[in-house]
Structures are given as structure tokens and as C-alpha cells.
Amino acid sequence: xxxxxxxxxxxxxxxxxxxxxxxxxxxxxxxxxxxxxxxxxxxxxxxxxxxxxxxxxxxxxxxxxxxxxxxxxxxxxxxxxxxxxxxxxxxxxxxxxxxxxxxxxxxxxxxxxxxxxxxxxxxxxxxxxxxxxxxxxxxxxxxxxxxxxxxxxxxxxxxxxxxxxxxxxxxxxxxxxxxxxxxxxxxxxxxxxxxxxxxxxxxxxxxxxxxxxxxxxxxxxxxxxxxxxxxxxxxxxxxxxxxxxxxxxxxxxxxxxxxxxxxxxxxxxxxxxxxxxxxxxxxxxxxxxxxxxxxxxxxxxxxxxxxxxxxxxxxxxxxxxxxxxxxxxxxxxxxxxxxxxxxxxxxxxxxxxxxxx
Numbered sequence: 001x002x003x004x005x006x007x008x009x010x011x012x013x014x015x016x017x018x019x020x021x022x023x024x025x026x027x028x029x030x031x032x033x034x035x036x037x038x039x040x041x042x043x044x045x046x047x048x049x050x051x052x053x054x055x056x057x058x059x060x061x062x063x064x065x066x067x068x069x070x071x072x073x074x075x076x077x078x079x080x081x082x083x084x085x086x087x088x089x090x091x092x093x094x095x096x097x098x099x100x101x102x103x104x105x106x107x108x109x110x111x112x113x114x115x116x117x118x119x120x121x122x123x124x125x126x127x128x129x130x131x132x133x134x135x136x137x138x139x140x141x142x143x144x145x146x147x148x149x150x151x152x153x154x155x156x157x158x159x160x161x162x163x164x165x166x167x168x169x170x171x172x173x174x175x176x177x178x179x180x181x182x183x184x185x186x187x188x189x190x191x192x193x194x195x196x197x198x199x200x201x202x203x204x205x206x207x208x209x210x211x212x213x214x215x216x217x218x219x220x221x222x223x224x225x226x227x228x229x230x231x232x233x234x235x236x237x238x239x240x241x242x243x244x245x246x247x248x249x250x251x252x253x254x255x256x257x258x259x260x261x262x263x264x265x266x267x268x269x270x271x272x273x274x275x276x277x278x279x280x281x282x283x284x285x286x287x288x289x290x291x292x293x294x295x296x297x298x299x300x301x302x303x304x305x306x307x308x309x310x311x312x313x314x315x316x317x318x319x320x321x322x323x324x325x326x327x328x329x330x331x332x333x334x335x336x337x338x339x340x341x342x343x344x345x346x347x348x349x350x351x352x353x354x355x356x357x
Contacts, residue, residue: 001030001050001051001052001053002050002051002052002053002055002076003032003048003049003050003051003076003077003078003079004048004049004050004051004057004060004074004075004076004077005046005047005048005049005074005075005076005077006045006046006047006049006060006064006072006073006074007044007045007046007047007072007073007074007151008020008044008045008047008064008069008070008071008072008073009039009041009042009043009044009045009069009070009071010042010043010044010045010068010069010070011042011043011068012038012042012043016068017043017045019067019068020045020064020067020068020069021067022067023063023064023066023067024047024049024060024063024064024067026063027051027052027055027059027060027063028051028052028055029049029050029051029052029055029060029063030049030050030051031047031048031049032048032049032050033047033048033084034046034047034048035085035156037154037155037156037157038155038156039154039155041071044154045069048077057074060072060074061074071151073150073151075150088109088110089110089160089164092106092109092110092164093164093167096164096167096168096171097167097171100168100169100171100172100175101168101172102168103138103144103164103165103168104116104117104118104144106164106168107144107146107161107164107165108146110160110161110164111134111146111148111153111157111160111161112148113134113146113147113148114147114148114149115145115146115147116144116145116146116147117144117145117146117147118138118142118143118144118145119142119143119144119145120141120142121142121143122137122141122142122143123135123136123137123143124137127143128158129152129153129154129155129158131152131153132147132148132149132150132151132152132153133145133146133147133153134146134147134153134157134158134161136158136161136162136165137165138165138169139165139166139169139170140168140169140172140173144161144165146161174192174193177192177193178190178191178192179191179192181244181283181286183281183282183283183286184281184282185281185282187246187281188246189244189245189246189256189257189278189283190244190245190246191242191243191244191245191286191287191290192242192243192245193240193241193242193243194234194235194241194242194243194258195234195235196231196234196235198234198243198255199227199230199231199234201243201245201253201254201255202230202233202234202243202255202258203224203227203230204254204255205255205256205257205258205273205275206224206225206230206273207224208275208276209273209275209276210276213273213274213275213276213279214273215308216307216308216311216314217271217272217273219306219308219333233258233260233262236260236261236262236263238262238263238264239260239261239262239263239268240261240291240294241258241259241260241261242258242259242261242287242290242291243255243257243258243259244256244257244258244259244274244278244283244287256274256275256277256278256283257272257273257274257275257278257283257284257287258272258273259271259272259273259287259288259290259291260272261291261294261295261303263298263300266300266301266302267300267301267302267303267304268295268298268300268302268303268304269303269304269305269306270288270291270303270304270305271305271306272284272287272288272314272317274287279313280313284313284314284317285317285320288317288318288321289321291303292321292338292340295340296340296341300340301339301340302337302338302339302340303337303338303340304335304336304337304338305318305335305336305338306333306334306335307333307334307335307336308332308333308334309329309332309333309334310332315334315336318336318338321338323338323339324339325337325338
């Protein structure tokens with residue numbers, strides 16, 4: 001038996017696919033996998049089949065045409081073709097997470113393209129398909145041109161390719177936004193945007209903080225928030241959460257601080273939690289300064305912090321920003337407002353900030 005790939009267009013009408021599969025079955029062809037690509041001309045069916053050794057390419061084409069298939073393309077396949085499309089796509093996505101610069105090779109592997117070329121100019125309105133040529137924007141800048149002699153590309157393949165380059169760009173953005181802070185005492189901590197995958201580390205951070213530190217962060221109590229609430233803090237609808245991490249024993253990453261910026265209207269609320277053994281080392285000040293830059297780039301008018309009046313370390317941290325900070329006190333609670341710079345000509349500097357993925 002021999003593995004083949006068959007692609008053919010079939011009228012999207014009840015029973016037509018069964019006619020095609022019956023025609024193949026009459027020639028002893030076993031269908032191992034099938035994908036359906038919807039196009040304007042009809043449904044393009046992509047089969048991976050196991051056919052008798054005596055059946056050649058011409059025989060397969062004839063069987064497809066007798067089964068009311070048209071625009072038939074047939075090519076020999078290999079055992080790796082037995083991996084279904086979702087599995088292959090997930091494998092390529094894993095590769096891009098490790099190496100976002102491999103987008104071109106991933107596209108070639110995903111679509112079996114003969115050539116993948118990156119060019120610095122954006123594709124703009126030219127994005128799309130032209131039979132055996134695909135043009136799509138690279139979200140990181142520039143564009144990709146893909147070419148394949150046969151068969152022509154389908155809209156479904158274009159969507160898959162676009163999703164792959166968007167993943168690559170997102171991973172690259174996250175890597176670019178990770179920085180290493182060198183604190184005054186010489187200690188180093190990596191700072192990056194949080195994701196939902198950081199939930200276990202953030203739970204461990206809260207468990208490692210004293211009740212006093214948690215009370216200062218959450219104002220209303222010393223208990224650690226529920227995992228559901230922490231998950232919302234990691235990926236806020238509007239805003240960003242930064243994490244400071246260090247390498248613990250065994251080269252595992254340990255979260256030692258969390259800085260939240262949660263937006264509402266033109267203002268954003270800020271809160272910090274630093275593990276006790278990392279307090280009074282300049283980490284909170286460094287995180288607050290980065291949140292200020294995020295907020296200014298996003299175009300917010302001001303930051304607000306709600307702090308216990310007895311929380312002298314946090315009050316000193318805000319004063320180190322060197323900005324006028326109106327203060328209101330309500331019993332034991334102090335609200336600090338930090339005005340932010342506005343873009344030129346009185347316009348906001350950019351869209352509302354959301355955390356990178």
C-alpha cells in the first residue's frame with residue numbers, strides 16, 4: 001500500500017462527498033484523514049489515503065473524477081503525513097514559542113510552500129490569496145510572500161498562516177518587553193508582563209508573603225485572594241500586570257513581586273505586592289516607574305493608589321517618582337493621585353493598554 005495526498009473540489013451539496021469516497025473505495029483506496037476547505041468554488045477536500053501499490057496517479061485522478069470531483073491534485077505522501085493538521089499546527093506553535101524567528105520555516109512546514117520570502121514593506125491592502133501565491137502581513141513588521149506550484153492556497157490555509165505569524169509576533173513582543181533589573185544592592189530580577197500561565201507562581205508569591213504584607217496590598221484583610229481573583233489580576237480587561245521573577249533552586253523561576261495597573265475610564269489604579277525578603281531593595285520603586293511609563297504610553301490621565309496611612313514604605317515609594325501627588329485621607333486610608341503626561345497637542349498617546357500574549 002502507498003500513501004497519497006489527494007485534493008479535489010466537490011460541489012457543496014448533500015451526498016456529493018459520499019459519491020467521491022465511494023468511487024475511491026471501489027479502487028481499494030482507504031481514506032486515513034480528510035480536511036474540508038470552504039471556498040467560493042465549492043468545498044475543497046484534502047484527503048490522506050492509503051492506496052494499492054498498483055494504483056498510480058492517473059488511476060487516482062480517474063477515480064476522483066468518476067466520483068464527481070474536479071480540479072484534482074494528487075501527490076505521494078510520507079508517513080509524517082499521518083499526523084493530523086491540529087497536531088502539526090500545535091507542534092509548529094510550540095517551536096515558535098521557543099524560537100519566534102522561525103516563522104518563515106514554520107509557514108513552509110505548515111503549508112508545504114515551495115518558497116517563503118519576508119520583505120520589509122507591509123502588504124497592506126494587497127494581503128490575501130492569488131491561487132498559488134499568498135501575501136500576509138507580519139504583525140512584527142513587514143510581510144510574508146508564500147508560493148506553491150500546486151495545489152493553490154485556500155482561505156482556510158490563509159487563516160492558519162495568519163494565526164501562526166500572529167503567535168510568532170506575540171512571543172517576540174513578550175521577549176522584547178522582558179527586562180532585567182539590577183537593584184542597588186546588586187541583585188537581579190527579570191520583569192515581564194504576566195499571563196494566565198503565571199497563576200501557580202503568583203499563588204506561591206502570596207503564600208510566601210507575610211500576613212502584614214498581604215494586608216497592606218489588599219487593604220481589607222490578610223488572607224490571600226482566591227485563584228479566580230488572581231487570574232483576573234493577571235490578565236485584566238484593561239491594564240497590565242507585571243511580574244518580577246528570579247531563578248530559584250534548580251533553575252526554576254520564582255515570582256517575587258507583582259505590580260498591577262487596572263484601568264477605569266481615563267484613570268488607572270496601581271497596587272504592588274513584594275515578597276518580604278525582597279522589600280526595601282528598590283524593587284517596588286522600579287516596578288512603579290515601569291507602570292507609570294506603561295500608563296503614559298496608553299494615554300491615561302492619572303494613576304491612583306489606595307494606601308494605608310501607616311504604610312510608610314509605599315508612601316516613600318510614590319514620593320520617589322518626583323511628581324506632584326494630591327492626597328486625600330479617609331480615616332486610615334490615603335488615596336494618592338499621580339498625574340501623567342499627555343501626548344502632544346493634548347491628545348492621548350495611544351490606545352488603551354492591554355497585556356501582551
